[in-house]
Amino acid sequence: MSRQRRSGAPEAQAARASAGFAYPLFRVGAKARQLLFAPPDPWPRDAELGRRMVASGESLAWGAAAETGEMGAHRFGWLGDLRAAGGDAARARGQSLVKDWTRRHGLKAWRPLWTPPLLADRIVNWIAHFDFFGRPAPQSWKGPFFASLALQARALARAVPGLSATAERVRALHALVAFGAAVPGAQARLDRALALLRPLLENWPPHGIVAERNPSDQLAALRGLVGIRAVLVAAHHEPPPALEAAIARAGRALAALRHGDGGLALFHGGVEESPRVVAAALALSGAAAAEPHAFSGGFERAAAGETLLLLDAGPPPPRGHDRSAHAGLLAFELGAGAQRLVVNCGAYSGRDAGWRAAGRMTAAHSTLTVGDRNAAELRPDGGIRRGPAEMTLDRQEEQGAVWIAASHDGYLGRFGILHRRRLFFAADGADLRGEDRIAPAPGRRIPKKTLGTPFAIRFHLHPGLAVGDAERDPDGIVAVPFASAESGPWHLVAGSRLAATVEESFYLGRGGPPKRTRQIVLTGTIDDETGIDARWAIKKMS
Numbered sequence: 001m002s003r004q005r006r007s008g009a010p011e012a013q014a015a016r017a018s019a020g021f022a023y024p025l026f027r028v029g030a031k032a033r034q035l036l037f038a039p040p041d042p043w044p045r046d047a048e049l050g051r052r053m054v055a056s057g058e059s060l061a062w063g064a065a066a067e068t069g070e071m072g073a074h075r076f077g078w079l080g081d082l083r084a085a086g087g088d089a090a091r092a093r094g095q096s097l098v099k100d101w102t103r104r105h106g107l108k109a110w111r112p113l114w115t116p117p118l119l120a121d122r123i124v125n126w127i128a129h130f131d132f133f134g135r136p137a138p139q140s141w142k143g144p145f146f147a148s149l150a151l152q153a154r155a156l157a158r159a160v161p162g163l164s165a166t167a168e169r170v171r172a173l174h175a176l177v178a179f180g181a182a183v184p185g186a187q188a189r190l191d192r193a194l195a196l197l198r199p200l201l202e203n204w205p206p207h208g209i210v211a212e213r214n215p216s217d218q219l220a221a222l223r224g225l226v227g228i229r230a231v232l233v234a235a236h237h238e239p240p241p242a243l244e245a246a247i248a249r250a251g252r253a254l255a256a257l258r259h260g261d262g263g264l265a266l267f268h269g270g271v272e273e274s275p276r277v278v279a280a281a282l283a284l285s286g287a288a289a290a291e292p293h294a295f296s297g298g299f300e301r302a303a304a305g306e307t308l309l310l311l312d313a314g315p316p317p318p319r320g321h322d323r324s325a326h327a328g329l330l331a332f333e334l335g336a337g338a339q340r341l342v343v344n345c346g347a348y349s350g351r352d353a354g355w356r357a358a359g360r361m362t363a364a365h366s367t368l369t370v371g372d373r374n375a376a377e378l379r380p381d382g383g384i385r386r387g388p389a390e391m392t393l394d395r396q397e398e399q400g401a402v403w404i405a406a407s408h409d410g411y412l413g414r415f416g417i418l419h420r421r422r423l424f425f426a427a428d429g430a431d432l433r434g435e436d437r438i439a440p441a442p443g444r445r446i447p448k449k450t451l452g453t454p455f456a457i458r459f460h461l462h463p464g465l466a467v468g469d470a471e472r473d474p475d476g477i478v479a480v481p482f483a484s485a486e487s488g489p490w491h492l493v494a495g496s497r498l499a500a501t502v503e504e505s506f507y508l509g510r511g512g513p514p515k516r517t518r519q520i521v522l523t524g525t526i527d528d529e530t531g532i533d534a535r536w537a538i539k540k541m542s
Contacts, residue, residue, distance in 0.1 A: 029183035030150035033142045036182050038131035039231045041080060042284060044276040050085030053078065054093050059100055074113050075121040079129040094133030099141060106148030109155055116163055116172050119156040123149065123175040124227065127182050153179045153189060160196060164320040166210040167217035170224035173197045177228050181235040194240065197228070201242035208253030209297025211321035213314065215257040215270035219281060222250045226284045251285025255292035256301045257310065259335045265310045266333065266344040268317060269324025271511040300395060302402040306337040307429030313406040316376055316387045325384050327376040328365030329408045330421045334432060334538065339487035340462040342366050342538070346508030359508050366460050368419055368436045371453045375410035400427030416440065416447040430540040438532040445529040453526045457534060459492060460505050463517040470500040480520050489541040498522040498534055
């Protein structure tokens with residue numbers, strides 16, 4: 001059953017929107033027992049996981065998940081896996097687990113489980129899969145379910161005005177649009193959500209990148225936008241005029257941040273994400289996503305042959321959007337086909353504060369560090385306390401080759417120096433040459449207090465690579481080989497002024513526990529007050 005397109009004077013719509021948070025509408029939808037329609041769920045699901053859930057027959061460890069910080073179970077995305085498995089046993093399993101959660105946590109707000117991101121994802125999944133697990137349930141089951149759904153929607157509606165992070169705001173509005181359109185009597189929630197959505201869409205940046213500059217947030221925001229469109233179309237509501245343009249921009253930007261393996265680059269708290277989900281989001285974004293930006297919101301992208309270069313040449317996210325920001329100024333990633341070569345370490349999502357802090361450090365990125373200090377000052381609880389005051393960027397292209405020159409002054413206050421990185425990416429993708437220059441401020445010399453300070457240029461390698469030892473030839477050129485069956489053999493070479501070592505590193509790109517890997521580290525000392533030029537290259541071996 002579909003809802004007809006609403007109508008009415010703007011004054012009446014505004015009145016309904018302003019009533020969205022007001023008494024007595026705080027329990028809108030609590031007395032519902034069915035949904036008006038079933039919103040579509042276009043995302044890939046894991047039927048095998050659903051079958052294993054049915055076979056286990058055990059209750060999910062709700063409390064243990066909350067204690068460890070692993071909140072995936074509380075998002076209820078696994079309802080889609082049960083639906084993919086299909087059958088009465090999967091349906092009964094879904095009903096049982098939803099009832100168990102509702103009894104434990106669904107009728108009284110408990111902050112760890114009622115944060116806006118968890119509320120939004122839970123509401124969306126409950127509504128999207130209700131037709132599978134909830135519609136045939138008895139009335140005694142539906143009463144507590146809809147009471148909890150209404151309370152969660154109320155809590156989310158109250159939280160939305162305080163959300164500044166783009167992805168969180170879009171996800172929350174997606175949930176409220178779904179609730180308002182699908183639940184009988186919840187029109188006020190829909191009106192309010194659309195009123196908050198319109199200015200967000202109208203101000204979506206032309207380059208498409210969300211303010212957090214986090215590829216995972218980019219995916220989440222795009223999924224939210226696509227989900228809003230799907231709900232409104234299914235409910236026969238007219239989508240806001242700016243929605244389609246925002247989807248196209250966000251999709252094209254997401255495509256620019258995708259590696260050859262289908263997953264996402266690791267910048268500012270992002271992880272690889274599921275290639276199937278990324279592909280589905282891009283397919284739903286339209287034709288624009290098939291032509292990714294060469295540069296987007298401070299990210300530079302160059303592709304040739306099977307090789308892909310991604311450089312973060314922009315400043316850290318602004319205040320209010322920097323909760324997951326990293327200090328990886330001018331960090332890059334490099335891939336060959338479906339094999340990632342040079343990576344950043346990624347982001348830790350568990351409760352271990354030490355690992356979270358480690359992933360945010362400049363040294364956890366493939367860039368230059370000075371004196372083993374961060375290029376941006378990080379807040380222990382998330383965010384940037386002090387970042388660079390100025391960054392520069394220039395890009396030139398000729399006959400398929402790309403030159404990128406960028407700089408930041410993140411080390412100016414502490415050491416009196418600038419970091420300038422120049423990259424040359426050959427037209428065949430088999431040769432990446434770099435120069436990291438440690439330079440004084442214009443018209444000055446490097447302070448004497450800085451002379452003797454060590455620097456390091458780090459190249460974190462993907463765990464899928466085999467790495468050889470550093471070897472120096474008679475001319476002083478040092479080389480480190482690395483390879484995989486997918487990428488073939490490559491090596492990093494550097495000039496005689498630099499020492500090269502292969503050291504332990506860690507990889508957090510898949511969102512789980514840290515995985516051991518290796519890094520190539522080029523080191524030297526700032527011993528010239530006019531500046532230091534550190535040159536290196538990454539080349540494919542024939």
